[in-house]
Amino acid sequence: MTSPQTLEPTVDASCCTPSEGAGLGAEEAKQRALIFKALSDPNRLRLLSIVKANESGESCVCDLTDPLDLSQPTVSHHLKMLVDAGLLHREKRGTWAYYSLVPGALERTAGLLTGL
Template identity: 75%
Template structure:
C-alpha cells in the first residue's frame, strides 16, 4: 500500500463519523432565522427599544411613526415582522394597534446562538 492509499484510508475513516451533537432541524433553523431576520433591521431594533422603554409596557403604532421618521404603513410592516418573529404582541383597539413585548422573548432571542 503506497502513502496515498494510507492517507486516503485515514481520511475516509475519520471524516464521515457522525457528530454526537444533533443538528438543527429545518423547522428549528427556520424559526431561529425568522428572529435573526427580524432583529437585523435597525428600524425594528429601534421599535423594540421604544416599546420596551414605554412606561405603560405597550406602545400605540400612532406613537411610533414620528420618532422613526417613517410613515405609518412602513412602521406597521416592521411591527408585523416583529410580531411574526414572536418578539411583540399586537392588540387591536378601535382603529389603532398597540404593541407590547412578549414576556421572555428578548431573553429567548439572546439565547438562540448559545443553543446551537
C-alpha cells in the same frame, strides 16, 4: 528514468462517521432565522427599544411613526415582522393597534446563539 509514483488517498475514518449531535432541525433553524431577520433591520431594533422603554409597557402604532420618521404603513410592516418573529404582541383597540413585548422573548432571543 523512474516512473512517477502513484499516491493513494488516505481515508480518515473519523471524518466519515456521523456526529453524535444532530444539530438544528429544519423547522428550528427556520424559526431562529426568522428572529434574526427581524432583528437585522435598524428600524425594527429601534421599534423594540421604544416599546420596551415605554413606561406602560406598550406603544400605539400612532406613537411609533414620528420617532422613526417613517410612514405609518412602513412602521406597520416592521411591526408585523416583529410580531411574526414572536418578539412583539399586537392588540387591536378600535382603529389603533398597541404593541407590547412578548414576555421572555428578549431573554429567549439572547440565548439563541448559545444554544447552537
